[in-house]
Amino acid sequence: MHRQKQHSTDFLFSFLLLITFALFALVLAGTGALVYQNSIQSLDENYTSRTAVSYVAEKIRQYNSEGLISLSEVEGLPALKLSSDEDAGTAASTYIYFYDGHLCELLVRAETTPLAEMGTELVELSAFTMEPEGSLLRVTALSPDGGELSLLIHPVDMEETILR
Numbered sequence: 001m002h003r004q005k006q007h008s009t010d011f012l013f014s015f016l017l018l019i020t021f022a023l024f025a026l027v028l029a030g031t032g033a034l035v036y037q038n039s040i041q042s043l044d045e046n047y048t049s050r051t052a053v054s055y056v057a058e059k060i061r062q063y064n065s066e067g068l069i070s071l072s073e074v075e076g077l078p079a080l081k082l083s084s085d086e087d088a089g090t091a092a093s094t095y096i097y098f099y100d101g102h103l104c105e106l107l108v109r110a111e112t113t114p115l116a117e118m119g120t121e122l123v124e125l126s127a128f129t130m131e132p133e134g135s136l137l138r139v140t141a142l143s144p145d146g147g148e149l150s151l152l153i154h155p156v157d158m159e160e161t162i163l164r
Helices: 002-062 158-162
Strands: 069-074 077-083 092-099 102-109 120-124 127-133 136-142 148-153
Touching: 002 077, 002 092, 002 102, 002 120, 002 136, 002 148, 069 092, 077 127, 092 127
Parallel strands: none
Antiparallel strands: 069 077, 077 092, 092 102, 102 120, 127 136, 136 148
């Protein structure tokens, strides 16, 4: 009789240990899922603003020669104008601007008047600004999720170029 009571206690202890392990595994998996979800949400919040600012910075680096970068307008909207080198053949201008909730890019011949609706939508944003700060250009993007990113870019001869 004593033997059977000890056998029940061993079984009960093993069963409780198994239940404890299962509960611990579930809590650990749930915590891991929450951490992963928060990480993905944080990345998504900043993705569009980082993409927009990085795109503009790379375009400025591509056109980073004297007199090729200026602030302009496309139908009254502030725009970054990137002019092609006229020595390369056909003169063209690329305009980057914020229109209808999107960062847009438009490539036209230099003599063509740009129209805002003709641009290619690059990324959806809540707001986008480009402002000169001395010899620097501050580019700020606000994603629809609220992620904001600002970057200072230093193009060649920015003061002379921007003020044209």
